[in-house]
Amino acid sequence: MFGEYSFNNRQADSADGAPGADPESDSGSAAGAAAPGNLPPEPPGFVGRENELAELHCLLRTRRLITLTGVGGVGKSRLALRAVADAEQARPDGVWWVDLSPLRDPALLAMTVAHAVGLADHSAGPLDEELCAWMADKELLLVLDTCEHMVSDCRHLVGELLQSSPGLTVLITSREPLDSPCEYVVELCPLPCEGPDSDAVALLRARALAAAPEAAAAFDDPERAALAAQVCRRLDGIPLALELAGARMRRWSLEQMAERLGARFDVLADGRDSLLPRHRTMRTAIGWSHELCEPVERLLWARLSVFTGDFDMAAARAVCSGGPLSAARVERVLGGLVAKSVVRRTQERGAGARYRMLDTIREYGHDWLAELGEVRTVADRHAHWYAALSRAADRGWMGPRQVDWYRRMTAEHPHLRRALEHLLGTDPAAALEMAGALWFFWFSCGHVHEGRGFLERALRTAPPSGAVYAQGLWALGLTMVLQGEMDTARELGDRCTAAAAGVADPEAEVRAVHLRALSLLLPGDPARALELAGPRARSRHTGPADGAGRLLCRLVTAYALCDLQRFEQAAEEARGLREACADLDERWLRAYADYVLAVAAFGLGRPEEAARHVRAMLSGKRLLGDRIGIALGLDLLAAAVAALGDGELAARLLGTGHAWWRTVGRPQMGSPSLTALRERGERQARAAIGDAAFESAFLGGAAAPTG
Template sequence: MFGEYSVNNNQAGSTGGGAEPDSGAVPGNLPPESASFVGREPELGLLDRLLSERRLITLTGVGGVGKSRLALRAAAAAGRARPDGVWWVELSPLRDPALLTTTVAHVVGLADHSARSLDEELCAWMADKELLLVLDTCEHLVAACRHLVGELLQSAPGLTVLITSREPLGSPCEEVVEVRPLPCAGPDSDALTLFRARALSATPRAAVAFEDAGRTAIAAELCRRLDGIPLALELAGARMRLWTLEQMAERIGERFDVLADTRAATLPSRHRTMRTAIGWSHELCEPLERLLWARLSVFTGDFDVAAARAVCAGGPMAASRVERVLAGLVAKSVVRRTEERGAGARYRMLDTIREYGHDWLGELGEVRIIADRHAHWYAALSQAAGQGWLGPGQVDWYRRMTTEHAQLRTALEHLLGSDPTAALEMAGALWFYWFACGHVHEGRAFLERALDSAPPTGAAYNQALWALGLTTLLQGDLDAARRIGEQCTEGAAHLADPERELRAAYLQAVSVLMPGDPVRALELAGPRARAGHGGRTSAPGWLLCKLATGYALCDLGRFEEATAEARSLRETCAELGERWLRAYADYVLALAALGLGDHGEAARHVRAMLSGKRLLGDRFGIALGLDLLAAAVAGLGDGELAARLLGTGHAWWRTVGRPQMGGSPSLTALRDQGERQARAAIGDAAYETAFRGGAAASTG
């Protein structure tokens, strides 16, 4: 019966999706392997032992040697021994070390809403966990990773960390494992096996290249010349689509001699081989492919065709040709194509290849112009998402913006340094992303930086200031939220903008409602909710005021009026095709039904609320809903289920860092009511057992 009410945030596009509690699967988010895995038996055996004996293991080696693939295979094998899962944190797109903790927290499922240090919250959250954390591609964040990993390992005795990096962290307890190239000796070497597999993947015609001993010897020599480096072998294998093995062997020798440039000549042998192999692939690309390669290097993480077309077209690269040229780079293994759940085709470059392309972008003198295009494309996307959030595309926008998280960060960072006004507009347009999608800490930091660099006037400033107020509200910084609400009200009056007045009223109302003043909250939000105050009744301000009014009426015991407000809000949201606010309208309806003594009706509404919150990954809303459902179920006499729901709710509250919104009187009373009734129904011992069972349910 409990499974009917269990809630899981494994949504498309979520970076922290885990397994259903009752599925038997290991929680976590390990990405699928992109291709067949070759060799590495000794390394896997070593890692299997180290992961059971040591707490910090770092895989080092040249770019392209296969550190990430090896870590992924080893982590998957080690997963069953980790009750709290295996969590993969990809750091290659991250450029700002200050966002490291936020990135890790989001992946493992901690959407912390408190104003406290996120490092401390993450340490506390992990303290009782037994999990494996994989930090992939750390070489550009070594100092930040060393600090965070040290704090986490000290706080969480059940934590093991696996690192991939071109250089060690330099931590005292670190076990460093150098990942070497694949063995090249012999007719059945791992390097030759990988080269053959990639050649056959490029074209079945490549099979003739391995039919006799003579040709196999040529292929083996080619692998030796490539030093057995997996990425170099993959790039070479892709060329078999066009060349024979003999042509490959002849041309690679010529090109390696030509491309051993002065920069590469100063590098260690394997680094030189890797850079030369990439340079060889670059030379063999068509001119437009080389141009696109360079321009694509502006993307951090993965991207879609529309973004590539918008950012990379120009000059000899017509927009209509971008997709075809991109397909050519995919065929040459320069770009990799992936399928994101619910997001369609996505593309990405490995860091080593992207770095080479970025060097060429500098040679072309296009670094600034392409970065500007990238930033303004994602700024425009943010504006479109903000305008479309309260509509039928809300779930799609949630998934899309979650998928584009790395690009949004990169764009904002660039605009903060190059175009502060555009940065302010973008940060403010993302209010829903910071407020409703679990990125409170990150949003507050970006908004504060943007506001500090802009003059304190105008609609964009007012919007960003309001968005900042929403983040302070969720963090429980209520004095700051109230002050910001007052500033927004003053600014909206100067702008003569009724919608902004409504938004400011919501901010002020909730800042006094949460600590227990529903009378003042109703004074602030109620008249505006009923009259619309000149604003559109489908705009965020009016809808949010309706929501605050419903909450305040429930706190005042005016349940029939609260029901009327919530029904009106829900109907409007249904007409708009909106889900996030509609779920909170269901929550108010459930609260009112509970207050009127109709526990069955309350349970029905809160189940609808939880369905909506799960769809949008709203951990805060899920935690709220589970407490309310527990109270309704307890009122129906099912004490065991109520206890399990309270346990699960407790686990979800831990993921947002603010149980019962920091001790809100009405929410604390609601939870206590459910607990009292559940204990009375089944006794203290049974209650504790059921509570612990619920608390052990996955929130991944």
């Protein structure tokens, strides 16, 4: 249903944004809709596990909570991904993957899950309660990957979700069970090693051939194949250990591998008695790979452990260079770690590759970083790199690279969190500057709860004056507007005005005006909003004409004029705003100018023109994952279509809009004028096709995927 409006993240990343795309295409069936979900791409080379897969497929259809446990490196995440990616595991409301390995603050758990499943809730209530309410009528499969570092928090959240959502199935991967009453635990054992045809030998062979194609002869010879099985047994059939060993065959023969591996284990095994055998094997195999690295590779391995998620080359150079590792040398050394299977190259994002270390390998590297005494130094570099990236994104947001910045900051989200957490404990002023610079990420990209939390924490500890303080107040006020706390937002606007005046910052002054005006407009006071943000008021400020503050004030002005039914003036203001945004090659605000043009056209009795403008608006909004914008646009398009006489399509659009509003949490943002517009469209649609047909079409539209 409504393939054109299945604005999931993958579509947003690939959409061409061509204006005028027909929103009614494929509106009558689900054939064109993308299957909801966010599964990461599966790495190539999956080997064995037929019995385990069969068991998981059965359990995922008969049990509601399954936990896949096992030692680090045994392949829990790979098996889980292979199992849930099977077409038989599809669910009407999607299959959703939540990677918890980068998460360190349990307070962000519900937020991370909500964002992964497409819930960008803007209400002020507890997010776990909103998540439970949103999932209550859903039938979906949720995978929480890598939970061992927050077992109790996951147990609590999963218990609440399962209790409130009878259609929910949860698959956990963790080194230890949740110990939940309804949990079914599956312990994943290493790969079988007996015989030259075993799965362990097959995996070792595959990784060896990837490193050195000529190694095939070693596995094809029966006597040497038995030696391969011996290597696999020594490594206990643990997939990660086998991958690390296979990568060494770029330089060694199978005989050399067996001899040196045996010597390594003989030396170290007695020193690992405190560990269980398989843990000992994994640590020994990683340690062996570590010793076989060049000293500069070990240094990079240690420093890369600061990245709890995937990272790009620019970040690696900035964070990990120093001493014998020049920035230019990082790329070559990183290539060596990729060749040794210490670092994995993940999917392409934009023009460049991204990289990642598995948790087990990263943990080993972090131990060495501590031995080197560089933990604080590298964490500081990491935090300040992402703070600088946030400032660059702020400067570039209102410009031609806006979509690129949206994609990049979305990719870097785990690192932004980590950087802010570090700075809050070490440099509160830098934390506030970073959190304020990310205003667009909190306000425009659906991270309202998280942004508010970081901003409030930073404002409590940073110096209460200066331009950075004014920016933080404004950004916090924006999050409060989206959560419906208008009185508090206005108070913050007043404080922001005072702070901006203290540093003579015209842009900060205009942004404060915008916050105060917006907090008046949405509850239904367009006249006062116009007094604050209109052309006469703006003329008293000297901020840059193309600055975010002035452009946002123009948007408030245009919509206030619509609310006052001064539609011709509203259209004129919106056209000027659109032209200014087009000159900047900016999309997010330009789409809202299209929206106001549509509202004005609709108010002037030109529904066909309104539909044309709102289609252009939706094309821009889906590029940036702006859920509020998409929901607003669908409501308005429904009203225009209903006015044109197509009650069935209007009902479907209203249903789809309703589904999008549910992901936001505050239908029509509590605005009387937005609510009136939606109700007008519903009345006209019902009048055209009758209540029964309306409800049927509405439910069809509401079933459209929003993830």
